[in-house]
Amino acid sequence: MIINSRFFNRxxxxxxxxxxAVLFVILPLTLDVFRLNLVAKYLTxxxxxxxxxxxxxxxxxxxxxxxVFFGLGGYCMAMFLKLExxxxxxxxxxxxxxxxxxxxxxxxxxxxxxxxxxxxxxxTILAIILVPGLFALIIGTAMFKRRVGGTYFAIITQAVAxxxxxxxxxxxxxxxxxxxxxxxxxxKGWDIRPDHAKIILYFVEVVLLxxxxxxxxxxxxxxxxxxxxxxxxxxxxxxxxxxxxxNFKIFAFCMAAIFAAIGGAMFALxxxxxxxxxxxxxxxxxxxxxxxxxxxxxxxxxxxxxILVNFAKTSLSESFPQLWLFGLGALFIxxxxxxxxxxxxxxxxxxxxxxxxxxxxxxxxxxxADNSVADGAPAE
Amino acid sequence: xSDEANKGLLSPLRRKLLMGMAAVPxxxxxxxxxxxxxxxxxxxNTTGLAVTDTEVTVGILHSATGTxxxxxTGSIQAEKLAIEQINAAGGVLGRKIxxxxxxGASDWPTFAEKAKKLLVNDKVAAIMxxxxxxxxxxxxxxxxxxxxxLYYPTFYEGLEQSKNVIYTGQEATQQILAGLNWIAxxxxxxxxxxxxxxxxxxxxxxxxARKHVENVLKxxxxxxxxxxxxxxxxxSVINKIKLTKPDVIFTxxxxxxxxxxxxxxxxAGVDLAKQPLLTISVTEDEIDGIGGENIAGAYACMKYFxxxxxxxxxxxxxxxxxxxxxxxxIGDVTQxxxxxxxxxxxxxxxxxxxxxxxxxxxxxGVEFKGAPEGYVRIHENHHLWSKTRVGxxxxxxxxxxxxxTADLVEPDPFPKGYQ
Numbered sequence: 001m002i003i004n005s006r007f008f009n010r011x012x013x014x015x016x017x018x019x020x021a022v023l024f025v026i027l028p029l030t031l032d033v034f035r036l037n038l039v040a041k042y043l044t045x046x047x048x049x050x051x052x053x054x055x056x057x058x059x060x061x062x063x064x065x066x067x068v069f070f071g072l073g074g075y076c077m078a079m080f081l082k083l084e085x086x087x088x089x090x091x092x093x094x095x096x097x098x099x100x101x102x103x104x105x106x107x108x109x110x111x112x113x114x115x116x117x118x119x120x121x122x123x124t125i126l127a128i129i130l131v132p133g134l135f136a137l138i139i140g141t142a143m144f145k146r147r148v149g150g151t152y153f154a155i156i157t158q159a160v161a162x163x164x165x166x167x168x169x170x171x172x173x174x175x176x177x178x179x180x181x182x183x184x185x186x187x188k189g190w191d192i193r194p195d196h197a198k199i200i201l202y203f204v205e206v207v208l209l210x211x212x213x214x215x216x217x218x219x220x221x222x223x224x225x226x227x228x229x230x231x232x233x234x235x236x237x238x239x240x241x242x243x244x245x246x247n248f249k250i251f252a253f254c255m256a257a258i259f260a261a262i263g264g265a266m267f268a269l270x271x272x273x274x275x276x277x278x279x280x281x282x283x284x285x286x287x288x289x290x291x292x293x294x295x296x297x298x299x300x301x302x303x304x305x306x307i308l309v310n311f312a313k314t315s316l317s318e319s320f321p322q323l324w325l326f327g328l329g330a331l332f333i334x335x336x337x338x339x340x341x342x343x344x345x346x347x348x349x350x351x352x353x354x355x356x357x358x359x360x361x362x363x364x365x366x367x368x369a370d371n372s373v374a375d376g377a378p379a380e
Numbered sequence: 381x382s383d384e385a386n387k388g389l390l391s392p393l394r395r396k397l398l399m400g401m402a403a404v405p406x407x408x409x410x411x412x413x414x415x416x417x418x419x420x421x422x423x424x425n426t427t428g429l430a431v432t433d434t435e436v437t438v439g440i441l442h443s444a445t446g447t448x449x450x451x452x453t454g455s456i457q458a459e460k461l462a463i464e465q466i467n468a469a470g471g472v473l474g475r476k477i478x479x480x481x482x483x484g485a486s487d488w489p490t491f492a493e494k495a496k497k498l499l500v501n502d503k504v505a506a507i508m509x510x511x512x513x514x515x516x517x518x519x520x521x522x523x524x525x526x527x528x529x530l531y532y533p534t535f536y537e538g539l540e541q542s543k544n545v546i547y548t549g550q551e552a553t554q555q556i557l558a559g560l561n562w563i564a565x566x567x568x569x570x571x572x573x574x575x576x577x578x579x580x581x582x583x584x585x586x587x588x589a590r591k592h593v594e595n596v597l598k599x600x601x602x603x604x605x606x607x608x609x610x611x612x613x614x615x616s617v618i619n620k621i622k623l624t625k626p627d628v629i630f631t632x633x634x635x636x637x638x639x640x641x642x643x644x645x646x647x648a649g650v651d652l653a654k655q656p657l658l659t660i661s662v663t664e665d666e667i668d669g670i671g672g673e674n675i676a677g678a679y680a681c682m683k684y685f686x687x688x689x690x691x692x693x694x695x696x697x698x699x700x701x702x703x704x705x706x707x708x709x710i711g712d713v714t715q716x717x718x719x720x721x722x723x724x725x726x727x728x729x730x731x732x733x734x735x736x737x738x739x740x741x742x743x744x745g746v747e748f749k750g751a752p753e754g755y756v757r758i759h760e761n762h763h764l765w766s767k768t769r770v771g772x773x774x775x776x777x778x779x780x781x782x783x784x785t786a787d788l789v790e791p792d793p794f795p796k797g798y799q
Contacts, residue, residue, distance in 0.1 A: 034500045038493070095799050105539060105580055107587070169608060170578065178579045178609065179514040180488065183521040193525055273489050273518060317490075318497070321444045321483035 007217060011352055015300035016213075023206045033195040040202045040270040042310035043209055044070075047263030049291045049302035050209075050216050051256030056288070057296035058225060059252035060232030061149070065157030066260045066287045068164050069132040071279030073261025075168075075175070076131055078274035079115060080124040081184035081192075082176075100181070106173030115174075121188060128265045129258055136257035140250035147246070149235075158281055165280040180275025184268065192269060205266045209303075212259055216299055219255065228252055260287075293335045294342050301344025308343070418474025424733045427527075430503040431734050436475045438463070438721070439482060439498035441509030441519070446486025447610070447635065452511045454665055455533050455717035456481070457704045459508045462721035465699065472725045473734070480504065488518040495519040499526040505734045506531060508720040511713070513537060513581050520545065529736050531720030534713050535660070535682075537584035538793040543740045546723060547763045548756075549716040550683050551793045552585045555660055558768035559681030560592055560630075562783050567656050569627035570599040575617055575641075577661075578606035582632040585660060588798045589630060595797070602626050607633065612640035618648045629657040638666050642674040652677035658770075663711030664777060672777040682712040684753040685771045685779040696752040709777065715752050722748050723758065755788075763791030 008016055027039055048066050055061050086100045094104040099111050117123045139160065143153055168175045176182075184192070191197055219225050227248055231238045239245045268274045277283065286309075294305015312331060316324035339346045421433050430437035440459050442452040463477045471477060480502050482494040491510060498504045499522065506529040510516040513536055523530045523544040530545045538551035563569050572593050576582030586604060593599045602624045605617045614637075621629060633641050638661070645652075657678040664686050667675060686697060686709060696718065700710055723746060728734055731742035740762075747757040757765045765788040771779030 032501075034496060041493075093794070102580070105537075105584060166608065172579065172583075179517045182517045185521075193521075271489060271492070272521065273492055275488050275514070275518075277487055277489065314493070317483050317485065317494075321481050324483065325445050325485075 007221070011348075011355075012217075012300070014355075015298075019300055019303065020210070023209075024203075028199070028202070033198055036202055037198045037270060038311075038314060039307070040198070040205055041267065042307045043205055044263040044267040044270065045287065045290065045306040045310060046209060046303040047212060047266070048260040048287045049294060049306040050212050050299055051259035052288065052291040053296055053299050053302045054216050054219060054228075054259075055252045055256035056291065057298075057302070058220065058228045058232065059249060060228075061249055061253055062154045062288070063157045063253065063256065063284075064154045064281070064288060065159075065161040065284050066256065067279045067281070067284035068157070068161050069136065069257040069260035070264040070267070070283070070287070071164065071168075071274075071276070072132040072135060072264065073128045074264030074268045074274040074278060075181070076118070076124055076127045076261075077265035077268035078181040078184060079118040080121060081187065081268060081272075082181045083111075083115065083118055084187070084189075085183060085185040100176070101183075102176040102179065102181075103173055108173045112174055128261050132257045132261035133254050136254040137250060140253040141246075144246040144249045144253075149249075158284065161279065161281050161284045165276045168276040168279060176275075178276060180273065180277070181268075182273055182275075184272045184274075187269065193272060198270070201266075201270055205270065208262060208266065212262065213299055213303075216255075216259075220299075224248070224251070289332055292342055293332065295344025295347075297341060298344035298348075301342055301347070304343060419732070424473055425505075425735065426733075427735050427737075428503060429505045429734050429736075431475065431505060434475055435478050436472060436734060437478045437480060437502060437504050438724070439495075439502065439504040439507040439509065440479050441482050441484055441491065441494055441498060441507050442511060443486040443515075444481075444483040448484075448486040448511055448515075450669070451635070451665060451713070452484075454708075454711055454714035455508075455511060457708070458533075458700070458710075458714045458718035459721055461700055461703050462718050464703070466721060466725050472728050473732075477721070477725075484509070484515055488512075488514045491515040492518040492522050495522045495528070495530075496526065499523065499528045505529070505728075505736075506724050506739075508533075508717065508724075510534070514579070516540075516545075527736050529724070529739055531724060533717035533720060535716075537581045538588075538795070539584065539799075541761050541763075541793050543762075544736070545762060546720070546743060546758065547791075547793075548719040548723065549713060549764075550766060550768070550789075551763055551791050552588050553792050553795045553798065554763075554766065554768060554789045555681055555683070556585060556589050557592055558785050558789060559658060559660070559679075559770050560589060560597065562770055563628055563656060563658050563679065564597045564599065566783075567627060569656065570597075571602045571624070571626045572599060572628050572630050573602055573621055573624060573626035574604040574630050574632075575614075576604075576606050576632040577609050577611075577634045577637060579609060582606065582634070582661075585632050586630075588795065591798045599627075607637060609635065609637070611637050614641045614644045615648070618645055618650065621650065622648070627656065629655065631657065631659045632661045633659075634661050636669070638662060639669050639671075642670045642678075646674050662773070663713065664709040664779070665711035665714070667773060667777040668709055672773065672775040675773045676775045678773045679782065680771050680773065680779060682769055682771065682779075683766045684712045684715040685769065685781055686710040687771070687778045687781060688753065688769075689781075690752075690754060692750050692754065693752040719748060719751055719756060719764070722750065723756075727758075757788070759791050761791060761793060763793060765790060 048070055055063060082100050088098040091097045096104055096109045169178050227243060231245055231248060235245055290305040290309035291302045293309055295301030313328060316327050421431055425431040440456060442456050443449050463479055467476050482498060484491040484494060498507055508531045510519055510532050511534050516532055528544060531548055532545055533548050535549040535555050574586045576586055590601050593601055603620055658681060659678055660681050662680050697710060726748060727739050727743050727746045730746055731738040743758045743762060744760045749755055759765055768785045768789050769781060770783040772782050774780055
C-alpha cells in the first residue's frame with residue numbers, strides 16, 4: 001500500500017483499482033467467451049494508447065504512424081504462427097508443401113531467408129520488441145536529430161504508414177498482400193482457437209497490460225518524465241539547460257513503438273489474423289482518436305478510451321449496420337469539441353472534485369471523531 | 381311452449397355440435413398437415429442452431445459501408461429478395477426465414493468478427509456473405525472452427541474447397557477458359573496483354589490465363605501489369621498497349637479503378653470496336669460507374685447477364701426491380717448471391733435437417749431449376765456447374781449475349797496443369 005500510494009497518487013490508485021477490478025474480475029465473470037475475446041481485441045489497442053500518452057500526451061510528439069509499429073509487432077507474431085500452421089501435413093494440397101499458403105499462390109517455391117528465423121519462438125519474441133524498436137530508433141534519430149518536429153513529424157510518420165502498407169500489399173508473395181495472414185492456429189502446438197485458450201490469452205494480455213502501465217507510470221514519475229513534460233511546454237529552455245532534447249524524444253517515441261508492437265502481437269494471438277488494414281493511415285489516426293477521446297494526459301483515461309471507442313464501434317455496427325459510421329463520427333466530434341481533455345478530463349473536472357469533497361468531509365469527520373476520543377483508540 | 385323452450389336450448393347446442401362435427405376432419409387434418417410441413421424442431425436441429433417451430437435464422441454478412449459497399453449492395457438486395465420469395469412460398473421445412481444483417485465494413489477482420497458473432501452468439505443456420513477473396517479468407521477459419529455454412533457469391537480464384545462453404549460464383553477456370561477459347565477462335569487472337577489489380581484474384585486468374593494462352597492456344601502474352609487497388613493512373617500501361625498492339629487486352633481490374641481505366645483508354649484513342657478487350661471483372665454494376673459510352677464494344681466473360689432471355693431471368697429481374705427500384709442493375713455476382721438462399725433451402729429440404737454436417741453432405745447434386753442463369757447444380761467440390769457466357773457491352777450499360785458454352789462447365793478449383 002505504501003509503495004503504491006507513492007507510485008500512484010490517490011486518484012490514480014483508484015483508477016488502477018477500478019481498471020484491475022473490471023478487467024480481472026467483472027468482465028471475465030459477466031461476459032461469455034465471444035465477448036471476452038472482443039474485449040481482448042480492444043485491449044490490444046490500449047497498449048497503443050499507453051504509448052501515445054507517453055509520447056504525445058507527455059512528450060508532445062504527435063505520431064500519426066502508430067499503426068506501423070502495431071503492424072510490425074503483429075506481423076512478427078503472425079509470421080511465427082503462420083509458419084507453425086503451414087506444416088507439411090497441413091499444406092499437402094499445395095504445389096510446394098510446407099510453406100505458407102499465400103506464397104504457394106504466388107508461385108514462390110522456397111521459404112524466403114527472412115522468414116527462416118521465425119521458426120523460433122525466442123527469436124520471434126525478441127523481434128516483436130526489437131524490430132519496431134529499432135525502426136522507431138532510425139526514424140526518430142533521422143527526424144529529431146535534425147530538429148524536425150510538430151506537424152512535420154506527424155506528416156512523416158503518416159507517410160511511413162502509407163509506405164509500409166504499400167510495401168505489404170505489393171509484396172504479397174512474402175507478406176500475404178491485402179488478404180494478410182489468416183488461419184493462424186497454434187502456438188508451440190497449443191491451439192489458440194478454442195474457448196479455454198481465449199480465456200488464458202485474455203488473462204495473459206491483461207497481465208501484460210498492467211506491466212506496461214507500470215513501466216509507463218515509472219517513466220512518468222522519474223526525472224525523465226518531468227523532462228518530457230518540460231520539453232513539451234518549452235523545448236528551447238530544456239535545450240538551453242543542457243539536455244539533449246533529441247535523445248529524450250527518441251526514447252519516448254521508441255517506448256511508444258514497443259508498446260504498440262506488444263499490442264500488435266497480442267492482436268495476432270487473440271484474433272488469429274493480421275492484415276495491412278491495421279498498418280495504414282486510417283487505423284493510425286483511429287489510434288490517436290481514441291487516445292484523445294479517453295484523454296491523452298492520463299494513462300487510465302486513454303485505456304478506457306481505447307476500450308469504449310472500440311466497444312462503441314462493435315455495438316453500433318451490430319445495431320445499425322447502415323448508419324453506424326455516422327454515429328461514431330458524431331461521437332468523436334462531440335467528445336473533442338465539448339471535452340478537449342477527453343473522458344479523463346471530464347472525470348477530473350466533474351467527478352473527482354465530488355469524490356474529493358466526500359473524502360474531505362469524511363476525513364474532517366474522522367479527525368473530529370479522533371479528537372473526541374480522548375484516549376486515541378483508533379476507530380476501526 | 382315447452383317445445384319452443386326445448387328448441388331454444390337445443391338449437392345452440394345443435395349448432396355447436398354441428399360445428400364441432402364439421403371441425404373434426406379439419407382438426408385431424410391440421411396437425412398432420414403441419415407435421416408434414418414442419419417436422420419437430422428437435423428432429424431437424426440437433427446442434428442447437430437458431431431454429432424454432434416457426435422460424436429459422438440466417439445471417440447476411442456483407443459490406444454496407446466502406447469502399448466495397450457499392451459492389452456488395454447488390455448481393456444484399458438479391459439475398460433479401462430470395463429470402464422474401466422463399467418465405468412467401470412457405471419457408472423452409474415449414475419455417476419462415478428470419479435474417480440478421482451484419483456489416484463487414486469493407487474491413488476483413490471485421491468480417492471475421494461478425495462471422496463469429498453470427499455463429500457463436502446468434503447461432504445462425506447459414507451465412508450468406510462475403511464478397512472479396514480477402515474477406516472470405518478471413519471468414520473461412522471461423523466458419524470451419526464453429527462449423528457454420530457459408531454461401532459465397534463472387535467469382536473467385538479457386539485453389540480452395542471447404543466442407544463449410546458453397547461457392548455460388550464461378551472459380552477461375554470456369555470463368556476464363558471458355559472465354560479465351562472463344563476469342564481466340566472468333567478473332568484469331570494470338571497475342572494477349574494482361575492488366576490486373578494487384579491482389580490474389582487477378583494474379584491467379586492471369587496465371588491460369590497465361591498457361592492456357594501459352595500451352596493450349598499456342599499464343600503469346602506480350603505484357604502483364606498490375607496496379608494497386610484503387611489506383612487511377614493507367615496512362616503508362618495504355619502507352620505500352622499502343623506499342624505492343626496485342627490482339628486482345630485481357631483485364632481483371634476491380635472496383636473504382638475501372639472507371640479511370642476505361643476513360644483513359646478511350647481518351648488515348650483506343651477504340652474498343654477495333655481493339656478487342658476481354659474483361660472478367662466488369663459487370664452491369666461496374667458499367668453504372670464507368671458509363672456505357674466508355675466501355676461499349678468490350679467483351680465480358682461471365683455466367684450471367686441481366687439481358688439473358690429466359691423465363692426465370694425475366695421473373696427474377698422484374699421481382700428485383702419491383703423490390704429495389706426500376707433503376708437498379710443486376711450483375712453477375714448479384715445473381716449468384718440470389719442463388720445462395722435458394723440452394724440452401726433446397727439442400728435443407730433434401731437433407732430434411734438444418735444440421736450443418738447433413739447440409740454439407742447433402743449439397744452435392746442439389747439442383748436449382750429456377751436459377752436466373754438457367755440451371756445450376758452443386759458439384760461434389762461444393763462449387764456450381766454453370767455455363768460460361770461472353771457478352772458485348774452496349775451503350776445503355778447492358779450486355780448483348782454473344783456466346784455461351786453448349787454445356788455446363790465443370791468447376792475445377794485445383795486445375796491440373798494450371799498451377
